[in-house]
Amino acid sequence: MRSLPPDLFAELCQQSIEHLQCQSTGVDQTLLCQRFQAAGVDTSVDEVRNVINAVNYLFSTAAKHKLSTDALLNTVATHYKLPKQTLQVIRHIWNEEGNKLSDIESSRDLLPSAQLLDFQWKIGMAVSSDSCKSLNHAYVTVELKVAEHSGQVQTKVFEMTIPEFQNFSKQFKEMSAALENV
Incomplete structure:
Protein backbone atom coordinates (compact mmCIF):
# COMPACT_ATOMS: atom_id res chain seq x y z
CA MET A 1 0.00 0.00 0.00
CA ARG A 2 2.87 2.31 0.77
CA SER A 3 4.23 2.31 -2.78
CA LEU A 4 0.94 2.85 -4.63
CA PRO A 5 0.19 6.23 -6.12
CA PRO A 6 -2.88 7.78 -4.46
CA ASP A 7 -5.03 7.64 -7.60
CA LEU A 8 -4.41 3.91 -8.09
CA PHE A 9 -4.93 3.21 -4.40
CA ALA A 10 -8.21 5.14 -4.57
CA GLU A 11 -9.30 3.01 -7.53
CA LEU A 12 -8.51 -0.18 -5.61
CA CYS A 13 -10.39 1.12 -2.54
CA GLN A 34 -1.30 -4.56 -14.95
CA ARG A 35 -2.50 -1.01 -14.25
CA PHE A 36 -0.04 -0.66 -11.35
CA GLN A 37 2.85 -1.97 -13.46
CA ALA A 38 1.92 0.39 -16.33
CA ALA A 39 2.13 3.25 -13.82
CA GLY A 40 5.65 2.16 -12.84
CA VAL A 41 4.85 0.29 -9.62
CA ASP A 42 7.00 -2.81 -9.29
CA THR A 43 4.48 -5.39 -8.06
CA SER A 44 3.11 -8.88 -8.66
CA VAL A 45 -0.37 -10.37 -8.72
CA ASP A 46 0.30 -11.93 -5.28
CA GLU A 47 1.24 -8.55 -3.82
CA VAL A 48 -1.88 -6.95 -5.33
CA ARG A 49 -3.97 -9.81 -3.88
CA ASN A 50 -2.49 -9.06 -0.44
CA VAL A 51 -3.35 -5.36 -0.75
CA ILE A 52 -6.91 -6.21 -1.87
CA ASN A 53 -7.30 -8.54 1.11
CA ALA A 54 -5.96 -5.87 3.47
CA VAL A 55 -8.29 -3.18 2.10
CA ASN A 56 -11.30 -5.54 2.18
CA TYR A 57 -10.48 -6.47 5.77
CA LEU A 58 -9.94 -2.84 6.76
CA PHE A 59 -13.26 -1.62 5.38
CA SER A 60 -15.33 -4.64 6.43
CA THR A 61 -13.96 -4.52 9.99
CA ALA A 62 -14.55 -0.76 10.18
CA ALA A 63 -18.13 -1.30 8.97
CA LYS A 64 -18.73 -4.14 11.41
CA HIS A 65 -17.64 -1.93 14.30
CA LYS A 66 -19.32 1.16 12.80
CA LEU A 67 -16.15 3.21 13.13
CA SER A 68 -16.19 6.92 12.47
CA THR A 69 -13.70 8.31 9.97
CA ASP A 70 -11.45 9.59 12.76
CA ALA A 71 -11.56 6.27 14.63
CA LEU A 72 -10.70 4.38 11.44
CA LEU A 73 -7.79 6.69 10.64
CA ASN A 74 -6.48 6.51 14.23
CA THR A 75 -6.57 2.71 14.05
CA ASN A 95 -16.43 9.66 4.32
CA GLU A 96 -18.20 8.90 1.05
CA GLU A 97 -19.06 5.22 1.55
CA GLY A 98 -18.59 4.35 5.22
CA ASN A 99 -22.17 5.03 6.30
CA LYS A 100 -23.60 2.86 3.54
CA LEU A 101 -21.25 0.04 4.47
CA SER A 102 -21.93 0.41 8.19
CA ASP A 103 -25.68 0.15 7.62
CA ILE A 104 -25.23 -3.51 6.74
CA GLU A 105 -25.94 -5.55 9.86
CA SER A 106 -22.86 -7.79 10.09
CA SER A 107 -19.52 -8.26 8.41
CA ARG A 108 -20.71 -11.64 7.12
CA ASP A 109 -23.22 -9.77 4.96
CA LEU A 110 -20.34 -7.76 3.56
CA LEU A 111 -18.62 -10.79 2.09
CA PRO A 112 -20.68 -12.31 -0.70
CA SER A 113 -20.15 -15.93 -1.64
CA ALA A 114 -18.14 -16.93 -4.68
CA GLN A 115 -19.81 -16.26 -7.99
CA LEU A 116 -19.30 -17.86 -11.39
CA LEU A 117 -18.63 -15.09 -13.91
CA ASP A 118 -17.74 -17.02 -17.04
CA PHE A 119 -17.70 -20.66 -18.19
CA GLN A 120 -15.89 -21.67 -21.36
CA TRP A 121 -14.95 -25.07 -22.72
CA LYS A 122 -13.21 -26.48 -25.73
CA ILE A 123 -12.53 -29.96 -27.00
CA GLY A 124 -9.05 -31.08 -28.00
CA MET A 125 -7.03 -34.14 -28.83
CA ALA A 126 -3.47 -35.03 -27.87
CA VAL A 127 -1.62 -36.32 -30.92
CA SER A 128 1.99 -36.43 -29.77
CA SER A 129 3.88 -36.53 -26.51
CA ASP A 130 7.27 -37.62 -25.19
CA SER A 131 5.87 -38.82 -21.88
CA CYS A 132 2.31 -39.98 -22.59
CA LYS A 133 1.63 -43.39 -24.05
CA SER A 134 -2.13 -43.11 -24.59
CA LEU A 135 -2.65 -40.57 -27.33
CA ASN A 136 -5.41 -39.84 -29.80
CA HIS A 137 -7.91 -39.48 -26.97
CA ALA A 138 -10.21 -36.49 -26.91
CA TYR A 139 -10.35 -34.28 -23.83
CA VAL A 140 -12.28 -31.20 -22.77
CA THR A 141 -10.62 -28.13 -21.31
CA VAL A 142 -12.87 -26.09 -19.02
CA GLU A 143 -12.08 -22.52 -18.00
CA LEU A 144 -14.01 -20.92 -15.15
CA LYS A 145 -13.77 -17.26 -14.19
CA VAL A 146 -14.80 -16.96 -10.54
CA ALA A 147 -15.22 -13.98 -8.23
CA GLU A 148 -14.21 -15.40 -4.86
CA HIS A 149 -15.62 -14.29 -1.52
CA SER A 150 -12.50 -12.17 -0.98
CA GLY A 151 -13.37 -10.15 -4.05
CA GLN A 152 -10.60 -11.48 -6.23
CA VAL A 153 -11.44 -12.60 -9.73
CA GLN A 154 -9.54 -15.75 -10.65
CA THR A 155 -9.47 -18.09 -13.58
CA LYS A 156 -9.53 -21.84 -12.95
CA VAL A 157 -8.63 -24.24 -15.77
CA PHE A 158 -8.95 -28.02 -15.74
CA GLU A 159 -9.18 -30.89 -18.20
CA MET A 160 -11.54 -33.86 -18.30
CA THR A 161 -11.98 -36.92 -20.44
CA ILE A 162 -15.09 -37.03 -22.63
CA PRO A 163 -16.92 -39.43 -20.22
CA GLU A 164 -16.01 -37.16 -17.27
CA PHE A 165 -17.31 -34.12 -19.15
CA GLN A 166 -20.54 -35.95 -20.05
CA ASN A 167 -21.06 -36.78 -16.37
CA PHE A 168 -20.23 -33.16 -15.46
CA SER A 169 -22.81 -31.93 -17.99
CA LYS A 170 -25.41 -34.38 -16.67
CA GLN A 171 -24.89 -33.11 -13.13
CA PHE A 172 -25.33 -29.50 -14.29
CA LYS A 173 -28.61 -30.44 -16.01
CA GLU A 174 -29.81 -32.11 -12.80
CA MET A 175 -28.88 -29.01 -10.77
CA SER A 176 -30.69 -26.77 -13.25
CA ALA A 177 -33.83 -28.94 -13.07
CA ALA A 178 -33.70 -28.92 -9.27
CA LEU A 179 -33.33 -25.13 -9.18
CA GLU A 180 -36.32 -24.68 -11.46
CA ASN A 181 -38.44 -26.56 -8.90
CA VAL A 182 -37.41 -24.24 -6.06
Missing part, protein backbone atom coordinates in the same frame (compact mmCIF):
# COMPACT_ATOMS: atom_id res chain seq x y z
CA GLN A 14 -13.42 2.08 -4.62
CA GLN A 15 -13.54 -1.36 -6.25
CA SER A 16 -13.23 -2.97 -2.82
CA ILE A 17 -16.09 -0.88 -1.43
CA GLU A 18 -18.28 -1.73 -4.44
CA HIS A 19 -17.56 -5.42 -3.90
CA LEU A 20 -18.31 -5.23 -0.18
CA GLN A 21 -21.61 -3.51 -0.96
CA CYS A 22 -22.40 -6.31 -3.46
CA GLN A 23 -22.45 -3.81 -6.32
CA SER A 24 -19.76 -5.74 -8.20
CA THR A 25 -18.71 -9.35 -8.37
CA GLY A 26 -15.15 -8.75 -7.27
CA VAL A 27 -11.87 -6.94 -7.73
CA ASP A 28 -9.86 -8.12 -10.73
CA GLN A 29 -6.39 -8.49 -9.25
CA THR A 30 -4.73 -9.25 -12.59
CA LEU A 31 -6.13 -6.11 -14.21
CA LEU A 32 -5.13 -3.96 -11.23
CA CYS A 33 -1.65 -5.48 -11.27
CA VAL A 76 -4.82 2.65 10.68
CA ALA A 77 -2.22 5.20 11.76
CA THR A 78 -1.51 3.23 14.93
CA HIS A 79 -0.99 -0.12 13.22
CA TYR A 80 0.42 0.85 9.81
CA LYS A 81 2.94 3.43 8.74
CA LEU A 82 1.16 4.71 5.66
CA PRO A 83 1.94 7.89 3.75
CA LYS A 84 -0.26 10.91 4.39
CA GLN A 85 -1.69 10.69 0.84
CA THR A 86 -2.81 7.09 1.43
CA LEU A 87 -4.50 8.09 4.68
CA GLN A 88 -6.25 10.92 2.82
CA VAL A 89 -7.59 8.41 0.29
CA ILE A 90 -8.90 6.20 3.10
CA ARG A 91 -10.48 9.28 4.73
CA HIS A 92 -12.17 10.33 1.49
CA ILE A 93 -13.47 6.83 0.64
CA TRP A 94 -14.75 6.24 4.18
Whole structure:
Protein backbone atom coordinates (compact mmCIF):
# COMPACT_ATOMS: atom_id res chain seq x y z
CA MET A 1 0.00 0.00 0.00
CA ARG A 2 2.87 2.31 0.77
CA SER A 3 4.23 2.31 -2.78
CA LEU A 4 0.94 2.85 -4.63
CA PRO A 5 0.19 6.23 -6.12
CA PRO A 6 -2.88 7.78 -4.46
CA ASP A 7 -5.03 7.64 -7.60
CA LEU A 8 -4.41 3.91 -8.09
CA PHE A 9 -4.93 3.21 -4.40
CA ALA A 10 -8.21 5.14 -4.57
CA GLU A 11 -9.30 3.01 -7.53
CA LEU A 12 -8.51 -0.18 -5.61
CA CYS A 13 -10.39 1.12 -2.54
CA GLN A 14 -13.42 2.08 -4.62
CA GLN A 15 -13.54 -1.36 -6.25
CA SER A 16 -13.23 -2.97 -2.82
CA ILE A 17 -16.09 -0.88 -1.43
CA GLU A 18 -18.28 -1.73 -4.44
CA HIS A 19 -17.56 -5.42 -3.90
CA LEU A 20 -18.31 -5.23 -0.18
CA GLN A 21 -21.61 -3.51 -0.96
CA CYS A 22 -22.40 -6.31 -3.46
CA GLN A 23 -22.45 -3.81 -6.32
CA SER A 24 -19.76 -5.74 -8.20
CA THR A 25 -18.71 -9.35 -8.37
CA GLY A 26 -15.15 -8.75 -7.27
CA VAL A 27 -11.87 -6.94 -7.73
CA ASP A 28 -9.86 -8.12 -10.73
CA GLN A 29 -6.39 -8.49 -9.25
CA THR A 30 -4.73 -9.25 -12.59
CA LEU A 31 -6.13 -6.11 -14.21
CA LEU A 32 -5.13 -3.96 -11.23
CA CYS A 33 -1.65 -5.48 -11.27
CA GLN A 34 -1.30 -4.56 -14.95
CA ARG A 35 -2.50 -1.01 -14.25
CA PHE A 36 -0.04 -0.66 -11.35
CA GLN A 37 2.85 -1.97 -13.46
CA ALA A 38 1.92 0.39 -16.33
CA ALA A 39 2.13 3.25 -13.82
CA GLY A 40 5.65 2.16 -12.84
CA VAL A 41 4.85 0.29 -9.62
CA ASP A 42 7.00 -2.81 -9.29
CA THR A 43 4.48 -5.39 -8.06
CA SER A 44 3.11 -8.88 -8.66
CA VAL A 45 -0.37 -10.37 -8.72
CA ASP A 46 0.30 -11.93 -5.28
CA GLU A 47 1.24 -8.55 -3.82
CA VAL A 48 -1.88 -6.95 -5.33
CA ARG A 49 -3.97 -9.81 -3.88
CA ASN A 50 -2.49 -9.06 -0.44
CA VAL A 51 -3.35 -5.36 -0.75
CA ILE A 52 -6.91 -6.21 -1.87
CA ASN A 53 -7.30 -8.54 1.11
CA ALA A 54 -5.96 -5.87 3.47
CA VAL A 55 -8.29 -3.18 2.10
CA ASN A 56 -11.30 -5.54 2.18
CA TYR A 57 -10.48 -6.47 5.77
CA LEU A 58 -9.94 -2.84 6.76
CA PHE A 59 -13.26 -1.62 5.38
CA SER A 60 -15.33 -4.64 6.43
CA THR A 61 -13.96 -4.52 9.99
CA ALA A 62 -14.55 -0.76 10.18
CA ALA A 63 -18.13 -1.30 8.97
CA LYS A 64 -18.73 -4.14 11.41
CA HIS A 65 -17.64 -1.93 14.30
CA LYS A 66 -19.32 1.16 12.80
CA LEU A 67 -16.15 3.21 13.13
CA SER A 68 -16.19 6.92 12.47
CA THR A 69 -13.70 8.31 9.97
CA ASP A 70 -11.45 9.59 12.76
CA ALA A 71 -11.56 6.27 14.63
CA LEU A 72 -10.70 4.38 11.44
CA LEU A 73 -7.79 6.69 10.64
CA ASN A 74 -6.48 6.51 14.23
CA THR A 75 -6.57 2.71 14.05
CA VAL A 76 -4.82 2.65 10.68
CA ALA A 77 -2.22 5.20 11.76
CA THR A 78 -1.51 3.23 14.93
CA HIS A 79 -0.99 -0.12 13.22
CA TYR A 80 0.42 0.85 9.81
CA LYS A 81 2.94 3.43 8.74
CA LEU A 82 1.16 4.71 5.66
CA PRO A 83 1.94 7.89 3.75
CA LYS A 84 -0.26 10.91 4.39
CA GLN A 85 -1.69 10.69 0.84
CA THR A 86 -2.81 7.09 1.43
CA LEU A 87 -4.50 8.09 4.68
CA GLN A 88 -6.25 10.92 2.82
CA VAL A 89 -7.59 8.41 0.29
CA ILE A 90 -8.90 6.20 3.10
CA ARG A 91 -10.48 9.28 4.73
CA HIS A 92 -12.17 10.33 1.49
CA ILE A 93 -13.47 6.83 0.64
CA TRP A 94 -14.75 6.24 4.18
CA ASN A 95 -16.43 9.66 4.32
CA GLU A 96 -18.20 8.90 1.05
CA GLU A 97 -19.06 5.22 1.55
CA GLY A 98 -18.59 4.35 5.22
CA ASN A 99 -22.17 5.03 6.30
CA LYS A 100 -23.60 2.86 3.54
CA LEU A 101 -21.25 0.04 4.47
CA SER A 102 -21.93 0.41 8.19
CA ASP A 103 -25.68 0.15 7.62
CA ILE A 104 -25.23 -3.51 6.74
CA GLU A 105 -25.94 -5.55 9.86
CA SER A 106 -22.86 -7.79 10.09
CA SER A 107 -19.52 -8.26 8.41
CA ARG A 108 -20.71 -11.64 7.12
CA ASP A 109 -23.22 -9.77 4.96
CA LEU A 110 -20.34 -7.76 3.56
CA LEU A 111 -18.62 -10.79 2.09
CA PRO A 112 -20.68 -12.31 -0.70
CA SER A 113 -20.15 -15.93 -1.64
CA ALA A 114 -18.14 -16.93 -4.68
CA GLN A 115 -19.81 -16.26 -7.99
CA LEU A 116 -19.30 -17.86 -11.39
CA LEU A 117 -18.63 -15.09 -13.91
CA ASP A 118 -17.74 -17.02 -17.04
CA PHE A 119 -17.70 -20.66 -18.19
CA GLN A 120 -15.89 -21.67 -21.36
CA TRP A 121 -14.95 -25.07 -22.72
CA LYS A 122 -13.21 -26.48 -25.73
CA ILE A 123 -12.53 -29.96 -27.00
CA GLY A 124 -9.05 -31.08 -28.00
CA MET A 125 -7.03 -34.14 -28.83
CA ALA A 126 -3.47 -35.03 -27.87
CA VAL A 127 -1.62 -36.32 -30.92
CA SER A 128 1.99 -36.43 -29.77
CA SER A 129 3.88 -36.53 -26.51
CA ASP A 130 7.27 -37.62 -25.19
CA SER A 131 5.87 -38.82 -21.88
CA CYS A 132 2.31 -39.98 -22.59
CA LYS A 133 1.63 -43.39 -24.05
CA SER A 134 -2.13 -43.11 -24.59
CA LEU A 135 -2.65 -40.57 -27.33
CA ASN A 136 -5.41 -39.84 -29.80
CA HIS A 137 -7.91 -39.48 -26.97
CA ALA A 138 -10.21 -36.49 -26.91
CA TYR A 139 -10.35 -34.28 -23.83
CA VAL A 140 -12.28 -31.20 -22.77
CA THR A 141 -10.62 -28.13 -21.31
CA VAL A 142 -12.87 -26.09 -19.02
CA GLU A 143 -12.08 -22.52 -18.00
CA LEU A 144 -14.01 -20.92 -15.15
CA LYS A 145 -13.77 -17.26 -14.19
CA VAL A 146 -14.80 -16.96 -10.54
CA ALA A 147 -15.22 -13.98 -8.23
CA GLU A 148 -14.21 -15.40 -4.86
CA HIS A 149 -15.62 -14.29 -1.52
CA SER A 150 -12.50 -12.17 -0.98
CA GLY A 151 -13.37 -10.15 -4.05
CA GLN A 152 -10.60 -11.48 -6.23
CA VAL A 153 -11.44 -12.60 -9.73
CA GLN A 154 -9.54 -15.75 -10.65
CA THR A 155 -9.47 -18.09 -13.58
CA LYS A 156 -9.53 -21.84 -12.95
CA VAL A 157 -8.63 -24.24 -15.77
CA PHE A 158 -8.95 -28.02 -15.74
CA GLU A 159 -9.18 -30.89 -18.20
CA MET A 160 -11.54 -33.86 -18.30
CA THR A 161 -11.98 -36.92 -20.44
CA ILE A 162 -15.09 -37.03 -22.63
CA PRO A 163 -16.92 -39.43 -20.22
CA GLU A 164 -16.01 -37.16 -17.27
CA PHE A 165 -17.31 -34.12 -19.15
CA GLN A 166 -20.54 -35.95 -20.05
CA ASN A 167 -21.06 -36.78 -16.37
CA PHE A 168 -20.23 -33.16 -15.46
CA SER A 169 -22.81 -31.93 -17.99
CA LYS A 170 -25.41 -34.38 -16.67
CA GLN A 171 -24.89 -33.11 -13.13
CA PHE A 172 -25.33 -29.50 -14.29
CA LYS A 173 -28.61 -30.44 -16.01
CA GLU A 174 -29.81 -32.11 -12.80
CA MET A 175 -28.88 -29.01 -10.77
CA SER A 176 -30.69 -26.77 -13.25
CA ALA A 177 -33.83 -28.94 -13.07
CA ALA A 178 -33.70 -28.92 -9.27
CA LEU A 179 -33.33 -25.13 -9.18
CA GLU A 180 -36.32 -24.68 -11.46
CA ASN A 181 -38.44 -26.56 -8.90
CA VAL A 182 -37.41 -24.24 -6.06
